[in-house]
Amino acid sequence: MLRSLTFAFVLCAGLLGVSPTLSGTAMANDTRPDYAFAIHGGAGTIERAYLTEKLEAEYREKLLEALTAGQTILADGGSGIDAVIAAIVILEDSPLFNAGKGAVFTNAGKNELDASIMDGRTLNSGAVAGVTRIKNPILLARTVMDQSEHVMMQGKGAEKFARRHGFRMVSSRYFYTERRWLQLQYALEQKTGALQDHDAEKFGTVGAVALDKAGNLAAGTSTGGRTNKLYGRVGDSPIIGAGNYASNASCAVSGTGHGEYFIRATVARDVCAMMEYAGVSLEDAANTVVFKRMGDLGGTGGVIAVDKDGNIAMPFNTAGMYRAAVTAGGDPVIAIFQE
Amino acid sequence: MLRSLTFAFVLCAGLLGVSPTLSGTAMANDTRPDYAFAIHGGAGTIERAYLTEKLEAEYREKLLEALTAGQTILADGGSGIDAVIAAIVILEDSPLFNAGKGAVFTNAGKNELDASIMDGRTLNSGAVAGVTRIKNPILLARTVMDQSEHVMMQGKGAEKFARRHGFRMVSSRYFYTERRWLQLQYALEQKTGALQDHDAEKFGTVGAVALDKAGNLAAGTSTGGRTNKLYGRVGDSPIIGAGNYASNASCAVSGTGHGEYFIRATVARDVCAMMEYAGVSLEDAANTVVFKRMGDLGGTGGVIAVDKDGNIAMPFNTAGMYRAAVTAGGDPVIAIFQE
Numbered sequence: 235m236l237r238s239l240t241f242a243f244v245l246c247a248g249l250l251g252v253s254p255t256l257s258g259t260a261m262a263n264d265t266r267p268d269y270a271f272a273i274h275g276g277a278g279t280i281e282r283a284y285l286t287e288k289l290e291a292e293y294r295e296k297l298l299e300a301l302t303a304g305q306t307i308l309a310d311g312g313s314g315i316d317a318v319i320a321a322i323v324i325l326e327d328s329p330l331f332n333a334g335k336g337a338v339f340t341n342a343g344k345n346e347l348d349a350s351i352m353d354g355r356t357l358n359s360g361a362v363a364g365v366t367r368i369k370n371p372i373l374l375a376r377t378v379m380d381q382s383e384h385v386m387m388q389g390k391g392a393e394k395f396a397r398r399h400g401f402r403m404v405s406s407r408y409f410y411t412e413r414r415w416l417q418l419q420y421a422l423e424q425k426t427g428a429l430q431d432h433d434a435e436k437f438g439t440v441g442a443v444a445l446d447k448a449g450n451l452a453a454g455t456s457t458g459g460r461t462n463k464l465y466g467r468v469g470d471s472p473i474i475g476a477g478n479y480a481s482n483a484s485c486a487v488s489g490t491g492h493g494e495y496f497i498r499a500t501v502a503r504d505v506c507a508m509m510e511y512a513g514v515s516l517e518d519a520a521n522t523v524v525f526k527r528m529g530d531l532g533g534t535g536g537v538i539a540v541d542k543d544g545n546i547a548m549p550f551n552t553a554g555m556y557r558a559a560v561t562a563g564g565d566p567v568i569a570i571f572q573e
Numbered sequence: 574m575l576r577s578l579t580f581a582f583v584l585c586a587g588l589l590g591v592s593p594t595l596s597g598t599a600m601a602n603d604t605r606p607d608y609a610f611a612i613h614g615g616a617g618t619i620e621r622a623y624l625t626e627k628l629e630a631e632y633r634e635k636l637l638e639a640l641t642a643g644q645t646i647l648a649d650g651g652s653g654i655d656a657v658i659a660a661i662v663i664l665e666d667s668p669l670f671n672a673g674k675g676a677v678f679t680n681a682g683k684n685e686l687d688a689s690i691m692d693g694r695t696l697n698s699g700a701v702a703g704v705t706r707i708k709n710p711i712l713l714a715r716t717v718m719d720q721s722e723h724v725m726m727q728g729k730g731a732e733k734f735a736r737r738h739g740f741r742m743v744s745s746r747y748f749y750t751e752r753r754w755l756q757l758q759y760a761l762e763q764k765t766g767a768l769q770d771h772d773a774e775k776f777g778t779v780g781a782v783a784l785d786k787a788g789n790l791a792a793g794t795s796t797g798g799r800t801n802k803l804y805g806r807v808g809d810s811p812i813i814g815a816g817n818y819a820s821n822a823s824c825a826v827s828g829t830g831h832g833e834y835f836i837r838a839t840v841a842r843d844v845c846a847m848m849e850y851a852g853v854s855l856e857d858a859a860n861t862v863v864f865k866r867m868g869d870l871g872g873t874g875g876v877i878a879v880d881k882d883g884n885i886a887m888p889f890n891t892a893g894m895y896r897a898a899v900t901a902g903g904d905p906v907i908a909i910f911q912e
Contacts, residue, residue, distance in 0.1 A: 253680065357837040357870060363741065363807070384806045385833045389728055391805020466730020467723045468702070475839040476815040494724045498696040500842045507843060509852040511850035531696060 260517050261546040261559060261567070268562035269308035270445040270544040273300050273321050275331045276438025277490045277536040280554030280570055293330060294568050297558040300324040301568070303444060305560050310395065314444035314452030314486070315353055315376070322349075322372040322454050325440035329411050331556075333440045334370060337409050337458025339418040345409035348472040349375040350386075354451030354480035361472040365386040368396055368402040370514055372456045375472075377401075385474060414461070421462035439471055441478070441488025443540045451542060453478050453486035453502070469493030475503035482542060484509040485516055491528075491535010499528040504572075505539055516541040524549045599856050600885040600898060600906070608647035608903035609784040609883040612639050612660050614670045615777025616829045616875040619893030619909055629909065632669060636907050639663040643781060644899050653783035653791030653825070654692055654715070661688075661711040661793050664779035668750050670895075672779045673709055676748050676797025678757040684748035686797055687811040688714040689725075693790030693819035700811040702727040706742040707735055711795045714811075716740075725811060753800070756862040760801035778810055780817070780827025782879045790881060791840070792817050792825035799832075808832030814842035821881060823848035824855055829894065830867075830874010838867040844878055855880040863888045 248268045250292035262269075275297060285293075303324055326334025337345040349371035350361035360379025363386065368374050377399050378387055385396055397403065439457035442505055446452070455478040457471040470477035470493035477493065479502035480486035487502040496502070508519035528535070529551050536550020538557060546559045553572070560566040598610075614636060624632075642654035642663055665673025676684040688710035689700035699718025702725065707713050716738050717726055726734055736742065778796035785791070794817040809816035809832035816832065818841035819825035826841040826867040835841070840862055846859035859878045867874070868890050875889020877896060885898045892910070899905040 271811060301753050320773050352837075359837055382804070383833065384804065385836045386807040386812075388805040388807055391803065395804040464730065465721070465723065465734040466727040468725040468727055473725075473812060473814075474836050475812075479839075494722065497724045498691075500700055500818070500839060500846075503814060503839045503842060504846060507839075507846040509849050 245310060259343060261561060262486060262517065267564070268447050269542040270305045270540045270546055270559075270561040271301065271308055271442070272540055272546050272548060272559035273297065273304065273325070273440070273442045273557065274488065274536070274538045274548070275325060275440050275492055275556030277550045277552045277555035278438055279552060280556070282571065285570070293556055295572065296325070296328050296330055297556060297568050298566060301558040301560055301566055304444060305566070308444060308446055309562065311447050313448070314446040314450050315351065317444045317446065318351065318442040318452045318454040319372060319376060321442040322440055322456050323370050326370050326456055327329065329413070331440045332438050332458040333456040334458070335409065335412060336414065338414050338461040340459070341462045341464045342417065345406065345458060346463070347371045348469060349454070349456035350472045350474060350478045351375045351379055351454040352452065352474060352478055352480040352486070353379070354453070354482040354486055357481060359385050359474045361386040362392045363468050363472040364466060365389070365392050365396070367393055368401060369404045369408065372454055374401060375454070386472060393535050404491060417461050439477070439490040441490060441510040441538060443480070443486040443488050443538050445486070445540050445542065445544050449482065449542065451480045451482050451486040453480040453488050455488045461494040470496035470501070473497055475500045477502060478526070479503045479506055481510070485539050487520070487539040489535060489537045489539050491552070493532050493566065495528050495531050495533025496535065499523065499531060499533065501528055501537060505537065509541065516545045517547045520547040521549050525551055526563070599887070600900060601856065604786050606883040606903070609879045609900040610647055610656055610781070610899035611877040611879055611885050611887060612636065612664070612779070612781045612893030612896065613827065613875070613877045613887070614779050614831055616889045616891045616894035617777055618669060618891060619895070621910065623911070630871055632895055632898040632909065633907050635664070635667050635669055636895060637905060638905070640897040640899055640905055642831065644720050644905070647783060647785055648901065650786050652721060652787070652890065653785040653789050654690065656783040656785065657690065657781040657791045657793040658711055658715060660781040661779055661795050662709050665709050665711060665795055668752070670779045670798040671777050672795040673797070674748065675750060675753065677753050677800040680801045680803045682757065684745065684797060685712045685802075686795070687808060688793070688795035689811045689813060689817045690714045690718055690793040691791065691813060691817055691819040691825075692718070693792070693821040693825055696820060697900040698724050698813045700725040700813060701731045702807050702811040703805060704731050704735070705745060706729070706732055707740060708743045708747065711793055713740060714793070724813060731783070756800050778816070778829040780877060781831060782819070782825040782827050782877050784825070784879050784881065784883050788821070788881065790819045790821050790825040790879065792827050793878055794827045802842045809835035809840070812836055814839045816841060818842045818845055819844050820849070824878050824880040826859070826878040828876045830891070831872050834867050834870050834872025835874065838862065838870060838872065840867055840876060844876065848880065855884045856886045860888050864890055
C-alpha cells in the first residue's frame with residue numbers, strides 16, 4: 235500500500251514537473267562507498283534576490299569547511315558521531331546559522347538553544363533543550379548521551395549537569411549578534427508572535443548525518459529556535475524521532491523547518507521507519523515524509539538523510555536549504571537553492 | 574521482512590510458553606465496535622506479595638471509575654479526546670498513581686509533572702514538561718494543543734501560558750503525599766540516583782486511548798516522572814512519538830515504563846508506523862515494539878493501544894501493569910498482573 239502510494243506520488247510529481255529528486259539533492263550509489271556525509275544549515279524562503287554574492291560565498295565557504303571537517307574524520311576511519319560533532323561545532327561557532335553563536339532571540343531577549351545526537355549502532359541518544367549559557371549545545375548533547383543514564387535534559391538542570399562535566403559557561407552576551415537582535419525588534423514591532431526564523435530571515439537549524447567506514451550511522455541537530463518565541467516552547471531539534479534519528483537498520487536523518495510539524499509527523503523517525511517497515515528506498519522514504527506526510531499537514535522544511543548503503547537524500551519543500559554532501563571518492567556538492 | 578520477523582517472534586514466544594497475548598491483554602473484534610477505550614496506571618514490578626487485598630481493591634476501584642468516566646462520554650457520542658481527558662483527570666487526582674496528586678519527588682524535593690495529548694484525526698498535539706504548579710497537567714497539554722501554535726512547552730514558560738489561559742496555580746504542597754516523600758528519603762539514603770518509580774514502588778505513569786463513535790482516535794499520557802530525578806530530565810511522556818501517539822490511519826498508543834528506552838525506540842509512533850507501513854495487526858505491532866524493539870534494548874514497560882477497528886492491545890514486559898479496557902457492548906476488563 236505504502237509502496238504504491240509512494241510510487242504514485244513520485245509519478246504524479248514527475249508528471250507535474252516537480253520531481254522531488256530535483257527539488258532537493260539525491261546521491262544514489264551502485265556500490266556502497268566507504269563513507270558518506272551530509273550537512274545542512276537550515277531551510278526556508280531562501281531566494282537569490284535576497285542573498286548578495288558576497289553573503290552567498292560566505293555560506294558556501296562555511297558549509298565546505300564544516301563538510302570537510304567531518305569528511306576528514308570519516309576518511310581517517312573515525313566514527314560517524316565524531317564527524318557529525320565536528321561539522322556541527324563549526325556551524326554553531328559561525329554567526330551565519332541559527333545555532334550556537336548565531337542563535338535568534340526569544341521574546342524575552344534571551345537565547346535558548348536546543349541540540350540532539352543519536353548513534354545508529356546502539357540507538358543511544360542525548361538531547362538538551364532551553365540551555366542559555368552553553369557555547370556548543372551539540373557537545374552537551376553528546377555528554378548527556380555518553381555520561382548520563384538520561385536521553386534528554388532541559389534548562390537549568392541541563393546546565394548544572396554541564397558544569398559537573400567540566401563545561402565552561404559563556405556569558406549570555408556571547409550570543410549577541412546585531413542581526414539577530416534587529417530581527418527580534420522587527421518581530422516585536424510587527425507583533426507577529428513567534429516568527430519562524432527562516433521565514434523572516436531565511437536561516438535555520440543546523441545538522442549533520444554520517445555513515446562511517448565501520449558501517450555505523452549517526453545524526454546530530456542544533457538550533458537557536460524561533461525569533462520572538464514565548465512560553466518555553468520546545469521545537470523538534472531536541473526531540474529524538476522528530477528533528478533527529480539514526481538507526482543502523484535503515485538511515486540517519488536531521489531535519490530543519492517548522493518544528494511543530496516535524497514533531498506531529500515524527501519526521502526523522504518516519505523516514506527510517508518507512509525504510510524498515512515498507513522496504514522503500516531512502517529517496518522514496520525521505521520524499522514521501524517531507525512532501526506528503528509533513529507537507530500535507532502544512533509543514534515546511536527539509537531533511538538530510540544518509541542510509542546504510544551510503545545513499546544520500548536532501549529533499550525540502552521550501553525555496554531553499556543550505557546543504558552539502560560528499561561520499562568517499564566523490565567531489566563535495568554544495569547547494570542552497572532548488573537546483 | 575518485518576512481517577516474517579513478527580511471525581517468527583510470535584511463534585517462538587508461543588513455543589516458549591510466553592505468549593505475548595497472554596502476558597498482556599488483547600481484545601480483538603470481528604466487527605468494529607461503536608467505541609473502544611483503554612487506560613493504564615503504570616507498569617512495573619507489581620507482584621501480589623507486595624499488594625494488600627485492600628490496596629488492590631482501591632486500585633481496581635479507581636481504574637473502574639476512570640474507565641467508566643471515559644466510556645460514558647464515548648457511549649453518549651462524545652469525542653475520544655474528551656474521554657481520554659476525563660479518565661486521566663481522575664487518575665491524576667488520585668494519590669494512587671504517579672501523576673498529578675500522586676507525583677513522585679525529584680532530587681530537590683519538588684514535583685515536576687509532564688503530560689501530552691494527541692488527536693488522531695488532525696495529528697494535532699500538545700505537551701507540557703516540568704510544570705510544578707498545575708493540578709491537572711493533561712488539561713494544560715490540551716490547552717497547548719487547542720489554544721497555541723506550539724506542540725510542546727516546558728517549565729515556567731508553560732506555567733505563564735497556563736495563567737494566561739485561566740489555570741489556577743496550586744501550591745507545591747498540593748503534591749505532598751507522605752508515601753512519595755518517604756520514597757525520596759529512601760532513594761536519597763540508598764544513593765541510587767534516579768530511581769525508577771515503578772521499580773522502587775510499583776507505580777507509574779497514567780494514560781488513556783480511545784476510539785470514538787465518529788471513528789476518531791485519541792491518546793493521552795501524564796506522569797510525575799522518576800523519584801530522585803536530577804538535571805531537568807525529560808522522560809517519554811511529553812514526547813510525541815515516544816510515550817504518546819495517535820493517528821486515524823492506524824492506532825492510538827500510550828506508554829509507561831523506563832522513559833529513555835521509549836524515546837530511543839520511538840515506541841508509541843512505531844506501533845502505529847508498523848501498522849501503516851508493514852500492514853501488520855495492532856496486536857503484532859504492539860507486541861513487536863514492546864518485546865523486541867524496546868525489549869532488546871533492555872527497556873521495560875508496556876503500552877495500551879487501540880486501533881481504528883476497535884481492537885485493543887495492552888502488552889507489557891514487566892511483572893504487572895495497572896490497566897482496564899472496554900468496548901461498546903462488552904464488559905469492562907480490569908487487570909493488574911499477568912493473567
